[in-house]
Amino acid sequence: MHSASQQRRHINTILSYGGHQAMSKSYSPSHDIIGRSWQRCLTEYGLDPSQPRPARIVTHQTLREHQDSVDEFLNVARAGVEQLYTQVSSLGYVLLLSDHRGITVQFLGNKHDDELLHRAGLYLGADWSEQYAGTSAVGTCIQEQQALTCHRVDHFDSSHIGLTCTAAPIKDPSGQLLAVLDISALHSSRTPDSQNFALHLTQLYARLIEDAYFLRRYRHSLIFRCDKSRELVQVNGQLLFALDEQGDILAANSAARALLSQLNLHNQPRVSLPSLLECQWRDILSITYDSKDGTRAFRVSGTQQTLFGMLIEPTPNLMSKPATSQALTTQDEAVPALDCLAADDPAMRQTICLAKRLRDRNVSLLILGETGTGKEVLAQAIHASSQRGNNAFMAVNCAAIPESLIESELFGYAPGTFTGGRAKGAKGLIQQANGGTLFLDEIGDMPLHLQTRLLRVLAEGQVLPLGAVQPIDVDIRVLAATHCNIAQLIAAGRFREDLFYRLNGATLTLPALKARADKHYLIQTLLKRINPTVRLRADAMSALLAYEWPGNIRQLDNTLTFAEAICEADEITVHHLPEECMIHRRENPALLTLRQTAPEYVGASTLEADIQSPEQQALLDTLRHHRWNISAAAKQLNVSRPTVYRRMRQYKIVLPKDM
Numbered sequence: 270m271h272s273a274s275q276q277r278r279h280i281n282t283i284l285s286y287g288g289h290q291a292m293s294k295s296y297s298p299s300h301d302i303i304g305r306s307w308q309r310c311l312t313e314y315g316l317d318p319s320q321p322r323p324a325r326i327v328t329h330q331t332l333r334e335h336q337d338s339v340d341e342f343l344n345v346a347r348a349g350v351e352q353l354y355t356q357v358s359s360l361g362y363v364l365l366l367s368d369h370r371g372i373t374v375q376f377l378g379n380k381h382d383d384e385l386l387h388r389a390g391l392y393l394g395a396d397w398s399e400q401y402a403g404t405s406a407v408g409t410c411i412q413e414q415q416a417l418t419c420h421r422v423d424h425f426d427s428s429h430i431g432l433t434c435t436a437a438p439i440k441d442p443s444g445q446l447l448a449v450l451d452i453s454a455l456h457s458s459r460t461p462d463s464q465n466f467a468l469h470l471t472q473l474y475a476r477l478i479e480d481a482y483f484l485r486r487y488r489h490s491l492i493f494r495c496d497k498s499r500e501l502v503q504v505n506g507q508l509l510f511a512l513d514e515q516g517d518i519l520a521a522n523s524a525a526r527a528l529l530s531q532l533n534l535h536n537q538p539r540v541s542l543p544s545l546l547e548c549q550w551r552d553i554l555s556i557t558y559d560s561k562d563g564t565r566a567f568r569v570s571g572t573q574q575t576l577f578g579m580l581i582e583p584t585p586n587l588m589s590k591p592a593t594s595q596a597l598t599t600q601d602e603a604v605p606a607l608d609c610l611a612a613d614d615p616a617m618r619q620t621i622c623l624a625k626r627l628r629d630r631n632v633s634l635l636i637l638g639e640t641g642t643g644k645e646v647l648a649q650a651i652h653a654s655s656q657r658g659n660n661a662f663m664a665v666n667c668a669a670i671p672e673s674l675i676e677s678e679l680f681g682y683a684p685g686t687f688t689g690g691r692a693k694g695a696k697g698l699i700q701q702a703n704g705g706t707l708f709l710d711e712i713g714d715m716p717l718h719l720q721t722r723l724l725r726v727l728a729e730g731q732v733l734p735l736g737a738v739q740p741i742d743v744d745i746r747v748l749a750a751t752h753c754n755i756a757q758l759i760a761a762g763r764f765r766e767d768l769f770y771r772l773n774g775a776t777l778t779l780p781a782l783k784a785r786a787d788k789h790y791l792i793q794t795l796l797k798r799i800n801p802t803v804r805l806r807a808d809a810m811s812a813l814l815a816y817e818w819p820g821n822i823r824q825l826d827n828t829l830t831f832a833e834a835i836c837e838a839d840e841i842t843v844h845h846l847p848e849e850c851m852i853h854r855r856e857n858p859a860l861l862t863l864r865q866t867a868p869e870y871v872g873a874s875t876l877e878a879d880i881q882s883p884e885q886q887a888l889l890d891t892l893r894h895h896r897w898n899i900s901a902a903a904k905q906l907n908v909s910r911p912t913v914y915r916r917m918r919q920y921k922i923v924l925p926k927d928m
C-alpha cells in the first residue's frame with residue numbers, strides 16, 4: 270500500500286499540474302488521455318486533490334435500478350465476463366463491469382480480500398464516474414470512449430495510487446456506450462508496461478461481449494459477417510452487419526461502423542450492403558449455397574480492400590418453442606411433446622431422437638437418470654406422442670408402494686379374494702393400462718417374486734389377477750425407469766436378468782441438470798409454467814445457472830416456486846432464491862457478486878437468541894404452530910402468503926431444512 274508521503278507527493282504533483290500543466294517539471298501524466306482527465310477533474314468537476322474521497326458504494330435500490338437498465342445486456346455478458354475473470358483472477362485481478370454512468374453493475378473478485386476491495390472501491394455498486402472518483406480506468410474510459418490503463422499515479426485521487434486498472438468500452442449496436450469492462454489489481458509492478466497484456470485481453474473480451482450482444486439483439490435478422498482473412502471469418506469475423514430483407518444495413522458492430530466511417534457512409538440513413546461491396550444482393554444471399562466453404566470474397570466499394578463474407582441465418586421467432594428444437598426436427602418430424610423437453614443439449618438431443626424413432630415400436634424402454642431428472646416426464650411425452658396417446662398412461666412407483674400392496678395394485682384381484690376387499694374385485698394397473706402405457710418407476714425396487722410375474726405378463730401378454738384362475742389378455746407398452754445401477758442389482762441377485770433384457774429394448778438416458786447445456790431454457794420454461802407474468806432478473810439467472818442442483822429439475826422447480834411466491838413486483842432477483850443456491854457457489858468467484866446483494870439469512874430458522882422484536886417472535890410462533898405451513902400461517906395472521914414470505918425475509922427466518 271502507498272504511504273502518506275507518497276500520497277502527499279501525488280497531491281502536490283496534481284496541484285502543480287493544475288497550475289503549470291505542460292511546464293510541470295516534477296511529473297507529467299503518462300499519456301494525453303490521463304492529462305485531459307486530470308484537467309477535467311480540476312476545472313470541470315472542481316475536484317480537490319488534497320481531499321481524497323472514500324469509495325462511494327450506491328444503495329441496493331440504486332444498484333438495482335442500474336442493473337435493471339442493462340438487464341438484457343448482463344444476461345449476454347455473463348459468460349464472457351466469467352471467462353475473462355478465470356483468465357486473470359490468479360494474477361491478482363478483480364473484474365468490474367460498469368454501466369455507462371460508471372456504476373459497477375457486476376463484480377467478480379476474491380472474497381478473501383473483501384474488506385480491502387470494498388475500501389478501494391473495487392466492489393459491486395461502486396461509483397467510478399470521473400465526476401465522483403476522478404481519473405480512473407472506468408471513469409476516463411467513459412469520457413474518452415477508448416480503452417486505457419490507469420496505472421497507479423495516473424489516478425487523480427491519491428487514495429487510488431496503489432491500484433492498476435485497465436478498461437475497455439462496450440458499445441451497443443447504434444454505437445452508444447453501453448458498459449465498461451475493467452480488470453483491476455490492488456498491487457502491481459511499478460512499470461505501466463506491465464499492463465500491456467491486460468489492455469489487450471480486456472479489449473479482446475470487450476469486443477467478444479459487444480459482438481455477442483449485437484448477435485443477440487439482431488438474432489431475428491440476417492447477419493453478414495466478414496473479415497480480411499478467409500481462414501478466420503467463420504470463427505472470428507471482425508465485422509458484423511445486420512441486414513433487412515432488401516439488403517440495407519440495419520446495424521453494424523464497432524469494426525463495421527469504423528469501415529462505414531472510413532468511407533464517409535456512417536451518417537447516411539440507409540446504406541445498402543450490395544452497393545458497399547460492389548455486388549448484387551443475390552451474390553450475398555447465395556453465399557451459403559454457391560461456395561464450398563460458405564465464404565465468398567467481396568471488394569469494398571472504391572477501395573482495393575477485399576473482405577471475405579459469410580451469412581448467419583436469422584433465428585425464427587418461435588415464441589414458446591426452443592430455437593434449437595428446429596435442429597431436432599430437421600431429420601425427424603416435429604413432435605411437440607418430446608421436442609419441448611429440451612433445447613440445445615447434446616445428451617437430450619440423442620435421447621429425444623431415439624425416443625422419436627421408438628415411440629411407436631413395440632419395444633420396452635428403460636429410462637435411466639438420477640432422481641428428478643424427468644424420467645416420468647419423458648415417459649409421459651413418449652406415451653402422448655405415440656399411437657397409444659389417446660389411451661391410458663398408468664404410472665406406478667415401485668419404491669413408494671408398500672411391498673404387500675404392489676402385487677394387488679399391479680395385477681388386481683378377483684372377487685372375494687380379500688376379506689375387506691371390494692366384493693367385485695379390482696382391476697390392477699396393468700389391466701387399466703390396456704391399450705396404453707404402463708410406466709414402472711423405480712423398477713429396481715420391485716420385489717423378486719413380482720419380477721417373475723411381471724415377466725410373464727410381458728412374455729405372454731396376459732395378466733392373472735390375484736385369486737383368479739383365468740388370465741386376461743392385455744395389450745400394454747411398458748416403460749420402466751430407475752436411478753439404480755441395474756447391472757449391480759443383477760450381480761447381487763436382486764434383479765432378474767431375463768426381466769432386465771425384456772424391459773431394456775432400448776435405454777434412454779437423462780443427463781443430470783448440472784450437466785445440461787440448456788439450463789437457461791429449462792429455467793424459463795418452468796417459470797412460465799409457474800407464473801407466466803413473472804420475470805427473472807439477470808443476477809438470479811446467473812445464480813441459478815451456476816448452482817450444482819443435486820436434486821435436478823425437481824429441485825429447480827421447487828426453487829422457482831419458492832422464489833415466485835416471495836418475489837415482489839413480478840420480478841425474481843437473487844434475493845428471492847433460497848440460501849443453498851448461494852452456499853454451493855462459495856468456491857465460485859461469481860458468488861461474490863451475489864452475496865454482496867443478498868441479505869444474510871439465519872441458518873435453518875431464527876434462533877431464540879436472535880429474536881429482536883415481538884412481531885418477529887409472533888411470526889416465528891405462528892409458523893411453528895402451523896408446522897411451517899405458510900398458507901395456514903398467512904390465514905391466521907390475516908395477511909397474504911407473499912407477505913408472510915416477505916416478513917420471513919425481513920426477520921431473517923427461513924424454513925427448516927427438512928420442510
Ligand SMILES: Nc1ncnc2c1ncn2[C@@H]1O[C@H](COP(=O)(O)OP(=O)(O)OP(=O)(O)O)[C@@H](O)[C@H]1O
Nearest residue numbers: 610611639640641642643644645646710822823826
Ligand atoms: N423437460 C422438462 N421440462 C420441464 N419440467 C420438467 C422436465 N423434466 C422434469 N420436469 C419437472 O421436474 C420434476 C421431476 O420430474 P420427474 O418426476 O419426471 O423426474 P423423475 O426423474 O421421474 O424423478 P424420480 O426419480 O424422483 O421419480 C417434475 O416437477 C417435472 O414436471
